[in-house]
Amino acid sequence: MKRLTRKFAALFGSDIGHSYLRSPGALFSTMVLLILIAAALGAPLLAPQNILDPRTLDLLSANTPPWSANALTGHFYSFGTDDQGRDVLSATLYGTRVSLLVALVAVLLSMSIGVTLGLISGYFGGRTDAAIMRIADVQLSIPAIFIALLISGLSRTLLAPGVRDTLAIYMVILAIGISGWVTYARTVRGAVMVEKQREYVQAALMIGLPTRTMLLRHILPNVRRPILVIATISLALSIITEATLSYLGAGLPPTQPSLGTLIRSGQDFLFAGEWWILFFPAATLLTLALAINVLGDWLRDVLNPRGL
Amino acid sequence: MTSGRPPVLSIRGLCVDFPSRHGTLRAVRDVSLEIAPGEILGIVGESGAGKSTVGAAITGLLQAPGQISAGEVRLSGDIIDTRDANAMQALRGRRISTIFQDPLTSLNPLFTIERQLVDTIRAHRALSRAEARVEAVRQLEAVGIPEPAQRMTNWPHEFSGGMRQRAVIALALCSQPELIIADEPTTALDVTVQAQILKLIQNLARERRVAVMLITHNMGVISQITDRVAVMKSGEVVELGKTSTVLSRPCHEYSQALLSVVPRGDVKLSRFPVAGSARNIDAAMKWLLESNSQHGSGGADALVELRRVNRVFGVPRLFGSVTHGAFKALDNVSLCIRRGEVMGLVGESGSGKSTIAKIVAGLNPPSTGELLFNGEDVYAARFEVRQHIRRQTQMVFQDPYSSLNSHMRVADIIMEPMIHFGLEKNRQLAEPLMLELLNAVGLEASAARRYPHAFSGGQRQRISIARALASRPSFLICDEPTSALDVSIQAQILNLLKDLQEKLSLTMLFISHDLPVVRQMCDRVTVLQKGQVCEIGEADDVFNHPRHRYTETLLSMIPSMHRPVELIQATS
Numbered sequence: 118m119k120r121l122t123r124k125f126a127a128l129f130g131s132d133i134g135h136s137y138l139r140s141p142g143a144l145f146s147t148m149v150l151l152i153l154i155a156a157a158l159g160a161p162l163l164a165p166q167n168i169l170d171p172r173t174l175d176l177l178s179a180n181t182p183p184w185s186a187n188a189l190t191g192h193f194y195s196f197g198t199d200d201q202g203r204d205v206l207s208a209t210l211y212g213t214r215v216s217l218l219v220a221l222v223a224v225l226l227s228m229s230i231g232v233t234l235g236l237i238s239g240y241f242g243g244r245t246d247a248a249i250m251r252i253a254d255v256q257l258s259i260p261a262i263f264i265a266l267l268i269s270g271l272s273r274t275l276l277a278p279g280v281r282d283t284l285a286i287y288m289v290i291l292a293i294g295i296s297g298w299v300t301y302a303r304t305v306r307g308a309v310m311v312e313k314q315r316e317y318v319q320a321a322l323m324i325g326l327p328t329r330t331m332l333l334r335h336i337l338p339n340v341r342r343p344i345l346v347i348a349t350i351s352l353a354l355s356i357i358t359e360a361t362l363s364y365l366g367a368g369l370p371p372t373q374p375s376l377g378t379l380i381r382s383g384q385d386f387l388f389a390g391e392w393w394i395l396f397f398p399a400a401t402l403l404t405l406a407l408a409i410n411v412l413g414d415w416l417r418d419v420l421n422p423r424g425l
Numbered sequence: 426m427t428s429g430r431p432p433v434l435s436i437r438g439l440c441v442d443f444p445s446r447h448g449t450l451r452a453v454r455d456v457s458l459e460i461a462p463g464e465i466l467g468i469v470g471e472s473g474a475g476k477s478t479v480g481a482a483i484t485g486l487l488q489a490p491g492q493i494s495a496g497e498v499r500l501s502g503d504i505i506d507t508r509d510a511n512a513m514q515a516l517r518g519r520r521i522s523t524i525f526q527d528p529l530t531s532l533n534p535l536f537t538i539e540r541q542l543v544d545t546i547r548a549h550r551a552l553s554r555a556e557a558r559v560e561a562v563r564q565l566e567a568v569g570i571p572e573p574a575q576r577m578t579n580w581p582h583e584f585s586g587g588m589r590q591r592a593v594i595a596l597a598l599c600s601q602p603e604l605i606i607a608d609e610p611t612t613a614l615d616v617t618v619q620a621q622i623l624k625l626i627q628n629l630a631r632e633r634r635v636a637v638m639l640i641t642h643n644m645g646v647i648s649q650i651t652d653r654v655a656v657m658k659s660g661e662v663v664e665l666g667k668t669s670t671v672l673s674r675p676c677h678e679y680s681q682a683l684l685s686v687v688p689r690g691d692v693k694l695s696r697f698p699v700a701g702s703a704r705n706i707d708a709a710m711k712w713l714l715e716s717n718s719q720h721g722s723g724g725a726d727a728l729v730e731l732r733r734v735n736r737v738f739g740v741p742r743l744f745g746s747v748t749h750g751a752f753k754a755l756d757n758v759s760l761c762i763r764r765g766e767v768m769g770l771v772g773e774s775g776s777g778k779s780t781i782a783k784i785v786a787g788l789n790p791p792s793t794g795e796l797l798f799n800g801e802d803v804y805a806a807r808f809e810v811r812q813h814i815r816r817q818t819q820m821v822f823q824d825p826y827s828s829l830n831s832h833m834r835v836a837d838i839i840m841e842p843m844i845h846f847g848l849e850k851n852r853q854l855a856e857p858l859m860l861e862l863l864n865a866v867g868l869e870a871s872a873a874r875r876y877p878h879a880f881s882g883g884q885r886q887r888i889s890i891a892r893a894l895a896s897r898p899s900f901l902i903c904d905e906p907t908s909a910l911d912v913s914i915q916a917q918i919l920n921l922l923k924d925l926q927e928k929l930s931l932t933m934l935f936i937s938h939d940l941p942v943v944r945q946m947c948d949r950v951t952v953l954q955k956g957q958v959c960e961i962g963e964a965d966d967v968f969n970h971p972r973h974r975y976t977e978t979l980l981s982m983i984p985s986m987h988r989p990v991e992l993i994q995a996t997s
Contacts, residue, residue, distance in 0.1 A: 135446065316828035320889075322788055324842045324896060325815045338832035 136419050143415040146408035153405055157214040164207035169373070175202040183393045197393040200386065208379055209397045213405070215375040219289055220355035226294030227355075228348055231301025236332050236340075238302065239309025246306070253299045262361055265292035269367040282370045289368050293358050300347055308340035342420045349413035353406045360402055376402045431502040432459040433603045433636035434483070439496035441475070441482050441660075452478045452491065454660045460604070460636040465627065467651030467668065468640045469683070471911040472882075475660040476640045480606045483638075484521055485513035501603055519549055522597035526609040528589035532581040538565075538592050539577040542599060549600035564595040568625060586774075587618035594625065598633075605630075608640045615773040615938070616982040623650050642911065644687045645983065648672050656680045686916045690941035690983050693965065696923065697916040697945060713865070713897060713929055727797075728900060728932045729762040729785060734794035736780050736956075754780045755791070756956040762900075767926060767933040769947030769964060771940060771979070776953040778936045782904045785934060786820050787811075798900070816846045819893035821922070823905040825885035829877040835888055836873035839863070842896040862891045866921060883914035890921065900932045908939065919946060940983050944968050952976045 128134045137143055156163060167173045175198075178187040183197035183205070196205035238249040256264065272288040273281060312318060313336070321335050356376075362368035363377025371378055376398045383395030441453035453475045460466045468476045481487045483498055485507040498505050500520060506512055517523070525531045533541060542561035546552060552560060565573035568591040581589060590610065597605055607626060611619040627650040630637045639651055647654050647668060654671050656664040656679065664677040675681045685698045736755040755777045762768045772778050783789035784796055787803055796803045798814045806814065819842075822828035829838060839862055840855045842848075849855040860870050866887040877885060886906060893901060903922060907915040923946065926933050937943050943950060943964070950967045952960040952975065960973040971977045 316822035316824055317830040319786075319788060320820065320822065320828060320892065321830075321841075323786055323815060323818070323820055324845050325812055326841075326845060334833075335830055339830065 133419050137415075140415055142411045146411040146415075149404060149408040150412065153213060153401070153408070154217065156210055157217050160207075160210040160214045164204070164210045166204040166207040168203055168207050168211050178202045180391060182391075183397075196397045197391075199382070199391075199394045205393055205397050208374060209376070209401050212374050212376040212379045212398055213401055215286070215369060215373065216356055216359055216377070216402070216405070219286060219293070219359045219369075219375065220352055223290045223293035223297065223355045223359070224348055224352050226290060227297035227351070228301055228344065230294070231298035232305050232337075232344060234298065235302040235305025236309055236336065239306035240313060240328070240332060240336065242310075249302065250306070253302055256296075257299050261296040262358060264296040265289075265358060265362055266365070266367050268292040268295060269362060273367075282372060285369050286373065289359060289362060292362065293355050296358070297351055297355065300351065301344065304343050304347060305340055308343055309336055312336050312339050346413065346417045346420055349409060349416055353409035353413065356402070356406055356409070376405075431499075432461050433501055434458075434460040434638070435499040435502075436479075436483070437497050437499075439479065439482060439498065440494045441478050441487065441491055442494040443491045445490065451494075452660050453482065456496070456657075456660075456662050458655055458662065458665060460638060462603075462636055463630055463634040464653065465630050465637040465639055465651045467647040467654040468638065468657060469642065469644065469647050469654060470657035471642060471683075471913065473659070474657040476657050477608055478660075479657075480523070480608050480638060480640055482507060483604075484517055484523060484606060485510070486517075486523075518545070518602075519600045520602055521604045521606065522600065522602040524590075524593055524597050524605060524607040524610045526612050528586055528593050528613065529581075531593050532589055532596075534581050537578055537580055538584070542577070542592075542596060545596055545599045560599075561595075564598055565592070567598070567629075568592070568595045569621070570595075585618075586614055587621060590614060590618075590622050591625065594622075594629070598629065598635075601633075602635065604636045604638065606638045606640070609642070610639070611646060612641070612643070616940075617773065617978060619646075620649075620982045626650065644672075644684065644912070656683065682913065686913045688916070688919075688939070688941040688945050690944055690968070690980075693944060697919050699913075699916045699920060713862075713894060726763055727761045728764045728799060729934070730797040731758055731760040731781070731784070731791075732795050732797065734758045734760075734781075734784060734791040734796070736777075736784065736789075737792045754956055755784075758794075758953075758956070758958055760951055760958065760961070762932060762934060763949075764932055765930050766948045767935055767946055769943040769950040770934060770936040770953065771938065771943050771950060772953030773938065773979075775955070777956040778938075778953060779904060780956075781953075782820070782902055782934070782936055786818060786902055787815060812846070816842075816896045817899045818902070819896055819898040819900070820902040820904065821886070821889050821893050821906045824909055825882045825889060826909070828889050829885055829892075831877050833876070834873070835863075835875055835877065835880075838877075838888065839873075839891050839895050842892065846896050848897065859891075859895070862894060865894070865925070866891045867917075881914075882910050883918060886910065886914075886918050887921065890918075890925070894925070894929075898931070900934075901926070902934045902936070904936045905938065906935075907942065908937070915942070922946070940968075940979065952979070 129138060161167070166175075175190065175192065178190045178192050178194070178198050179200050179202040181187040181192075181194045181198045184195055185197075186193045187198075194204055194206070196209065198204055199208075234249050238246045269288055269292045272284070276284060318331070318335060321331055326335075359368060359375060360377030360380065363375050364381045366381065369375045369378050371382060374382075379398035380395055380402070383398060386392075386394045436459070437457050439453055439456045440451060443450040443452055456479060458466065468479060470476045478487070478491070481491075482493055487493070493507055498507060500516070505516060532538070539558070539561060542564065543554065543557045546557040546560050547554070550557075561577060562573045565577060570576055570588060570591055576584075576588075581592070584592060610626065611622050614622060623646060626637060626639070629635060639646070641647060651668045653666060654668045655662045656671065656675075656677065658679045664671055664675065664680045671680060672684065675684055688697060734755055735753070735757060738752045738754055758777070758781065760768075760781070770778050770781060780789070784791050787796075790804045795805070798818065801810060801814065803811070803814055833841075836856070836859055839859045840852060843855045843858065844852070849858060860873060863870060863872055868884065868887055868891070872880070872884075872888070877888065880888065906922065907918050910918060919942065922933075925931065935943065935946050937946075947964045950960075950962065950964045951958055952967065952973065954975045960967060960971065960976050962972070967976060968980065971980055
């Protein structure tokens with residue numbers, strides 16, 4: 118316990134910790150994020166309704182406006198319900214959970230692809246570098262959302278309808294993950310090319326370390342700052358890409374809704390005056406993306422990696 | 426000092442503070458000095474002494490959060506308010522000009538020399554474009570650029586380092602300033618160019634009656650051109666007086682110490698003089714010595730040999746290996762380093778010193794020719810042989826701030842080669858050896874647990890030496906091991922290298938542009954010029970009776986504090 122407090126003291130005594138405590142934006146957005154993450158993790162406990170189980174839907178309570186009790190059943194709904202009596206609060210909690218999960222795993226995926234290729238490209242140079250960077254150029258010339266749509270669409274035609282819905286979440290992760298690796302690869306490549314010239318790398322070369330050890334022990338720790346910044350910013354981007362895919366119908370099915378899926382189904386009711394079905398998932402999406410972006414901007418200023 | 430006219434610059438009780446959340450750092454405390462017209466005042470001191478901060482404070486270019494907390498600055502009698510940004514802007518470049526260290530970055534690479542000069546002249550004087558052009562030619566001629574009218578149309582990258590620094594000086598003179606602040610103006614230049622630039626600054630001060638503040642860490646530069654010198658130590662001026670007096674009879678003990686550690690180019694001493702008490706390094710180095718008995722019995726006299734080595738650098742094309750614009754860095758270099766000797770390698774920048782270091786280190790194969798280690802062709806060797814050679818060849822690098830991985834603890838940095846080469850099976854066995862090595866290079870055992878950023882440049886260089894020794898090498902390459910260090914630290918590190926070399930009978934390739942250091946360190950010397958070897962010989966012979974003209978020139982250009990100024994002027 119004592120050790121833990123000492124570690125905390127050291128963390129907040131450091132320059133980064135100092136700047137963090139003096140940055141209201143970063144503090145506030147961490148708080149918002151923590152609340153949203155806690156709500157998403159605790160969805161099965163917090164949500165009044167298990168929306169994954171259709172038996173819990175209460176058809177009689179359909180179309181209840183937010184912060185009011187239903188006239189027929191007398192049940193109170195803080196965020197209201199949709200046309201099938203699905204509680205919007207529960208749907209939003211479960212949706213946030215799915216959105217965050219998809220975005221996090223997708224970021225990890227694109228980070229591992231991008232960092233690996235960037236390390237290889239920057240370290241070996243020459244033809245390997247040229248080949249990897251040309252692929253990156255080609256991919257950059259096509260919008261990320263289009264690539265994600267392509268992967269998602271391909272999986273739809275190739276997979277049987279039954280398997281499709283169960284595999285949908287993996288397909289979305291794959292689609293977003295693959296479309297996002299280029300930023301990591303380019304940044305890491307540049308950083309590696311700078312580090313490679315430094316003398317500690319020459320010293321490690323002189324003892325003839327195997328390439329793997331060289332890259333993982335010596336170079337990777339020295340290029341991790343920009344990776345951290347990109348990962349934070351692209352987390353927000355991934356959440357939005359997922360929402361876009363789901364909104365376009367190429368993402369997650371209504372049985373396993375993400376925030377994007379909820380927005381898609383909510384827009385049908387917008388003109389009927391039932392705004393809350395769209396509003397709450399959309400507001401959550403906005404808050405989530407904004408909080409992560411503010412945090413990312415702060416990280417970028419503090420860690421100050423070149424070329425971002 | 427001329428009496429009657431007021432001094433150009435007069436500073437009274439100047440204090441500069443850098444407040445931070447850890448408390449306020451007083452970088453300059455109570456500095457008072459004066460510079461008369463036509464006088465050159467040198468400010469000398471080690472890094473962190475606050476000498477550049479004085480210059481920055483006068484020009485109002487202090488880096489945030491630095492601020493002047495006390496004192497006044499007068500320029501020809503007028504008090505200048507360094508806090509008034511607009512007034513300072515008007516002053517800078519008009520009445521005060523600055524010459525910075527790096528001529529590469531102080532010229533804008535996107536404009537021709539002509540454009541930069543003409544614009545500067547017109548910003549300060551009401552002249553037409555044509556008149557300003559004539560004036561620019563005149564200025565370039567004054568700083569000794571041949572065919573100024575033609576060269577003026579060039580871009581900065583078409584000028585050599587010395588030419589660029591001349592152009593920077595011409596820019597500084599455009600506005601006919603009263604005061605020039607030169608902050609390490611020759612540190613980035615070769616000795617031959619340094620001598621010319623110093624001569625130029627001296628002549629300009631004399632002819633135009635400009636006051637010059639020359640900030641440098643180099644005692645040789647101070648002795649060569651300054652009239653008076655201020656010695657700074659941790660923000661204070663500890664001694665101020667006539668250069669000849671301060672250099673020959675320093676009063677303050679810090680000035681005495683600073684002078685005593687400057688390596689001498691004229692006589693060879695057994696050790697570098699060290700200020701204060703030197704730490705005596707005499708640890709039990711059984712482990713290190715063990716290895717040398719094993720391979721000390723080699724038959725050949727030469728341990729390392731370069732045979733007709735050429736190295737060509739080209740610009741690689743995208744896809745494919747076609748090269749164009751090839752540059753020959755090494756031209757038919759043959760060199761032989763005998764077992765147990767220290768071979769010095771000297772030459773100006775671009776002469777191929779570092780290229781040789783990389784080839785010998787096994788990091789960069791030659792284009793043609795071969796490198797032999799113990800009679801074995803290194804770049805053609807099988808993997809096992811290559812690993813054996815790698816273990817025996819280690820290197821101490823130039824920049825102590827980039828040569829250690831900042832994300833590894835000192836213990837891991839030193840133990841990595843031990844474990845990699847299988848000299849010890851695991852960390853538990855390697856640890857006592859690592860501590861012994863730390864002790865051998867003069868560091869406390871507690872250093873092992875810390876990260877490199879906790880250490881100063883000199884300490885980092887000790888860690889770097891410990892790492893190089895950790896694989897029990899027989900051959901050590903030192904590429905400018907002390908050029909990034911202060912002169913007092915330099916002496917300690919060089920003594921350490923010398924002691925280790927003697928005790929472990931290491932063979933050493935010692936690369937440096939600093940001739941006095943080479944003279945003290947080396948048994949034999951190789952002089953390189955533009956990728957070619959021009960002279961190889963015993964150090965004493967080369968220094969006392971150089972055979973090659975170029976060696977002679979190099980030797981005559983050393984700004985030495987043990988020789989009067991006139992001698993240097995005669996040779997340049």
